[in-house]
Amino acid sequence: MADLIRCTAAETAAAIASGEVSAVEVAQAHLDRINAVDEKVHAFLHVDTDGALAAARSVDARRAAGEELGPLAGVPLALKDVFTTKGVPTTAGSKMLEGWRPPYDATLTRRLKEAGVVILGKTNMDEFAMGSSTENSAYGPTGNPWDLSRIPGGSGGGSAAALAAYEAPLAIGTDTGGSIRQPGAVTGTVGVKPTYGSVSRYGLIAFSSSLDQGGPCARTVLDAALLHEAIAGHDPMDSTSIDAPVPAVVAAARQADVKGMRVGVVKEFGGEGYQAGVMQRFHESVELLRSLGAEIVEISCPSFTYALPAYYLIAPSECSSNLARFDAMRYGLRVGDNGARSAEEVTALTREAGFGPEVKRRIMLGTYALSSGYYDAYYGSAQKVRTLITRDFDRAFGDVDVLISPTTPTTAFPIGERADDPMAMYLADLCTIPSNLAGNAAMSVPCGLAPEDNLPVGLQIIAPALADDRLYRVGAAVEAALNDKWGHPLLEEAPAL
Amino acid sequence: MSVIDLVPYEEALASYDPVMGLEVHVELGTKTKMFCGCATVPGAEPNSQVCPTCLGLPGSLPVVNAIGVESAIRIGLALNCEIAEWCRFARKNYFYPDMPKNFQTSQYDEPIAFNGYLDVELEDGEVFRVEIERAHMEEDTGKSTHVGGATGRIHGAEYSLLDYNRAGIPLIEIVTKPIVGAGDRAPEVARAYVAELRELIRALGVSEARMDMGQMRCDVNLSLMPKGADKFGTRSETKNVNSLRSVERAARFEIQRHAAVLNEGGKIVQETRHFHEDNGTTTSGRIKEEAEDYRYFPEPDLVPVAPAREWVEQLRGELPELPRLRRQRLQSEWGISAVEMQSALNAGAIDLILATIDAGAPADQARKWWLGELARRANEDGVELAELPITPAQVARVSALVAEGKLTDKLARQVIEGVLAGEGEPDEVVAKRGLAVVSDDSALGDAIDAALAAQPDVADKIRSGKFAAAGALVGAVMKATRGQADAARVKELIFEKLGVTPE
Amino acid sequence: MPGITREEVAHLARLSRLELKSEELDHFAEQLNDIVDAVARVSEIAAEDVPPTSHPLPLTNVMRADEVRPSLSPDEVLAAAPAAEEQRFRVPQILGED
Numbered sequence A: 001m002a003d004l005i006r007c008t009a010a011e012t013a014a015a016i017a018s019g020e021v022s023a024v025e026v027a028q029a030h031l032d033r034i035n036a037v038d039e040k041v042h043a044f045l046h047v048d049t050d051g052a053l054a055a056a057r058s059v060d061a062r063r064a065a066g067e068e069l070g071p072l073a074g075v076p077l078a079l080k081d082v083f084t085t086k087g088v089p090t091t092a093g094s095k096m097l098e099g100w101r102p103p104y105d106a107t108l109t110r111r112l113k114e115a116g117v118v119i120l121g122k123t124n125m126d127e128f129a130m131g132s133s134t135e136n137s138a139y140g141p142t143g144n145p146w147d148l149s150r151i152p153g154g155s156g157g158g159s160a161a162a163l164a165a166y167e168a169p170l171a172i173g174t175d176t177g178g179s180i181r182q183p184g185a186v187t188g189t190v191g192v193k194p195t196y197g198s199v200s201r202y203g204l205i206a207f208s209s210s211l212d213q214g215g216p217c218a219r220t221v222l223d224a225a226l227l228h229e230a231i232a233g234h235d236p237m238d239s240t241s242i243d244a245p246v247p248a249v250v251a252a253a254r255q256a257d258v259k260g261m262r263v264g265v266v267k268e269f270g271g272e273g274y275q276a277g278v279m280q281r282f283h284e285s286v287e288l289l290r291s292l293g294a295e296i297v298e299i300s301c302p303s304f305t306y307a308l309p310a311y312y313l314i315a316p317s318e319c320s321s322n323l324a325r326f327d328a329m330r331y332g333l334r335v336g337d338n339g340a341r342s343a344e345e346v347t348a349l350t351r352e353a354g355f356g357p358e359v360k361r362r363i364m365l366g367t368y369a370l371s372s373g374y375y376d377a378y379y380g381s382a383q384k385v386r387t388l389i390t391r392d393f394d395r396a397f398g399d400v401d402v403l404i405s406p407t408t409p410t411t412a413f414p415i416g417e418r419a420d421d422p423m424a425m426y427l428a429d430l431c432t433i434p435s436n437l438a439g440n441a442a443m444s445v446p447c448g449l450a451p452e453d454n455l456p457v458g459l460q461i462i463a464p465a466l467a468d469d470r471l472y473r474v475g476a477a478v479e480a481a482l483n484d485k486w487g488h489p490l491l492e493e494a495p496a497l
Numbered sequence B: 001m002s003v004i005d006l007v008p009y010e011e012a013l014a015s016y017d018p019v020m021g022l023e024v025h026v027e028l029g030t031k032t033k034m035f036c037g038c039a040t041v042p043g044a045e046p047n048s049q050v051c052p053t054c055l056g057l058p059g060s061l062p063v064v065n066a067i068g069v070e071s072a073i074r075i076g077l078a079l080n081c082e083i084a085e086w087c088r089f090a091r092k093n094y095f096y097p098d099m100p101k102n103f104q105t106s107q108y109d110e111p112i113a114f115n116g117y118l119d120v121e122l123e124d125g126e127v128f129r130v131e132i133e134r135a136h137m138e139e140d141t142g143k144s145t146h147v148g149g150a151t152g153r154i155h156g157a158e159y160s161l162l163d164y165n166r167a168g169i170p171l172i173e174i175v176t177k178p179i180v181g182a183g184d185r186a187p188e189v190a191r192a193y194v195a196e197l198r199e200l201i202r203a204l205g206v207s208e209a210r211m212d213m214g215q216m217r218c219d220v221n222l223s224l225m226p227k228g229a230d231k232f233g234t235r236s237e238t239k240n241v242n243s244l245r246s247v248e249r250a251a252r253f254e255i256q257r258h259a260a261v262l263n264e265g266g267k268i269v270q271e272t273r274h275f276h277e278d279n280g281t282t283t284s285g286r287i288k289e290e291a292e293d294y295r296y297f298p299e300p301d302l303v304p305v306a307p308a309r310e311w312v313e314q315l316r317g318e319l320p321e322l323p324r325l326r327r328q329r330l331q332s333e334w335g336i337s338a339v340e341m342q343s344a345l346n347a348g349a350i351d352l353i354l355a356t357i358d359a360g361a362p363a364d365q366a367r368k369w370w371l372g373e374l375a376r377r378a379n380e381d382g383v384e385l386a387e388l389p390i391t392p393a394q395v396a397r398v399s400a401l402v403a404e405g406k407l408t409d410k411l412a413r414q415v416i417e418g419v420l421a422g423e424g425e426p427d428e429v430v431a432k433r434g435l436a437v438v439s440d441d442s443a444l445g446d447a448i449d450a451a452l453a454a455q456p457d458v459a460d461k462i463r464s465g466k467f468a469a470a471g472a473l474v475g476a477v478m479k480a481t482r483g484q485a486d487a488a489r490v491k492e493l494i495f496e497k498l499g500v501t502p503e
Numbered sequence C: 001m002p003g004i005t006r007e008e009v010a011h012l013a014r015l016s017r018l019e020l021k022s023e024e025l026d027h028f029a030e031q032l033n034d035i036v037d038a039v040a041r042v043s044e045i046a047a048e049d050v051p052p053t054s055h056p057l058p059l060t061n062v063m064r065a066d067e068v069r070p071s072l073s074p075d076e077v078l079a080a081a082p083a084a085e086e087q088r089f090r091v092p093q094i095l096g097e098d
């Protein structure tokens, strides 16, 4: 085997299955890589060396016993620290949960273990997934492997950075407003937000329940598809889980063909506020798709311009309620209990000390939007906008198979640049949010570097709910054509760490 | 607590009309909690029936208990409600340590059942219709124990201990529309409503509805309006009243208290109040500095409930005979008066009597034992009839022993006493205590001879045809055998020995 | 839309149990004002006849059978408790209704 850490997940799995390399060797190579570079990148909050090696040993033992292994057995993975892992620290990037070892595995965690995936550790994230830069982590920011002084996107910056830094070939993210796709775009990796309800949320620490969706992160579209099939599927523990077969995303990724597909370009995403280099790469992608045999149509979705405001009412409203459980009574941080204070006072002191400014801001914003007298104007209106956005999508998908847009308006910005300007920060999710509100599927694939800063640009592909396979068809076609053109995957242009 | 001179009840009712609203919470008897698979066994050790979901752990999610929904629909149908074609759960947001998520999963503006009524019968047989606003599904909270300070009360406690076994147990909240027009019978209506609701819940088999165990809890909202007025007054909300008697007393006390405040030109404060069993009064709860704002919104972790009409109709078709109608039927079958039926209801004896009849006892015997001897014992011990350590089958066996002549009534009471004392089945008690009626001729012979010898004059009277005189001899024999003799057989033997044959 | 005053922020902080410092009240008042100004736009297109969407997918009637599943052990339940006593969570005095 050449360089174990640079293999794709598909290649690694095949090598392990054929006995060319052991799962333990693969795990050790990645643990060594983490040891070597993570001090600089800070993608991980917790590295579970013992757990990873034990899981790898078990895969090797099963292979030795002649057991048939799954398509990802022995492949290492970086898990966003928002999914519970039994006995392994889980913080959601918050001081509130420092040192918490959950007594249960998330359904996604359990499925990964059952698939023989080797979980290397838990990755950094914006506190409770609130943010677009991973700067809101209580444990310090993560650097973008393309330029460590820049943000790796967020909230799942740790997972995306781990992929770009070759610390893991696979990672898991969660996407509430773009937290898988936007980090994917700014790190030159692939990120998919599956259809809402297709990956179980049981054990996913909730930010905004009606928007949160776990999904795969990888360096290739096929790897993302393999991971997608491992984690998706009905879960009776999640009432919002879809009880239907998972679309054949691996087959679609292998098909990688857009001939005859109708591709809609969302008219509303572009223009003012969009970086020139981002738009340039996007337009080239449109032409590429046309040259590959897709039919390009311009589509207008007028209510999409209301998606951002609707999102910043719905997500904070739900989070204000979801995060109420952090009250210092049953688990997590407790501050100020001096024997004289009341439970109410201790709760308020703990929440003041345990939550960072963005979390407090959103809790208060959500509390405001739900309070009597304001509910109809804010939360109520936002839910109506959601209906209008869904109607725009329905109309569009009556005409085209997929929609495309830039994933983000700009490339990775410098750490600290937007830290105390929430409105500027929120713009990072402008193009990704509509799919969260409507619940459909979307992907970001690398489509080149912006000429002005040599940083990765992402192409967003959006498909109707339950048609996730279309993302993979289009994404894999774009990926193959661009790799051909460049002569190598985009990530190989990233500077060495 | 300010001391207040209550207005006499009759005087209060002469000037004001009471308006009541009753909110009853019923804990369902499902095997598992409303949103998770934890068991609901009462009395389990603390925090042993708790999982990530009912502990509100980060990442956990709720899944609705189908029997919880079915029970809610059945209760709604029994209360003559409309059943929603589509409804949702909502989060009621407020912080309280006994509530793990710091929101209660409940229903807000889309209850599963609404617009119904329950007809209740008062002591004298008058039927009063109580209109039902809604019945909705929600979940219970954990239990706190207050440590330090006075007698486990929350005030002055140093700290509290929390057990979440009860957290998440399904509750159905049943809310009446304002009850107007009950006049001086308002407290009686309140009591009769809660009693009837309890019977109904039990008949549906959805809960044992034991108020003493908190399985059914009632909030009494009450206001007064001057006679002739058409606008409701300000109400007080007396929380968690936990017995039928207390419901009536709380309403009565609040009528007198409101009247006193209003008569002095005062204003009723809208507040929660607490009822005190010991002296029948209510006191003010904590007055909050700011109004509660529960920020209800649709629960995003649960999907809407849209009960199919066929299912609802099927459930309607399977409803058991409703308690009031069943009582009417039983009353005529048993040939008893309305008052007797009412006392059987109040004693909680109806199902026990029926079960005893099912076990083979004649109806009058079953009634006699449960409403006589056993009701007296339950009353003495301060427990509900059903809690006495005796089963309908055991009562039926005692009744059979009497019918077979093996026990007299007096002996039967001793057998029951033995069963209640844990001495075993009726037959075992008879054997151990040696209570069987003595009808063995040889055993009786000596006692009869002694009686004849002691009262020769009586023997002569009998020989001369005055058969009724035999009573004195029978009495003597019974005394000598400490009541265990079979009196009829004793009489026969006496006549035999004296060689007479009474007509 | 009316601006959010410092007092309103204090009220929101009380409702959401955040013991905000004085300087935070001012800072958040300013930021929340900006955000609310920007998001209030939603009412522009939220017409009377548009139904609200609370769930992205039109699922209904997802229920489970009333069958007992294993609970956690009391040790697991209490493992993360900041304080415990007699197999219960120990919490500071509750100022409640009594």
Ligand SMILES: [Mg+2]
Pocket: B106, B138, B173
């Ligand atoms: Mg309630």
Ligand SMILES: [Zn+2]
Pocket: B033, B036, B037, B038, B049, B050, B051, B052, B053, B054, B055, B168
């Ligand atoms: Zn549970």
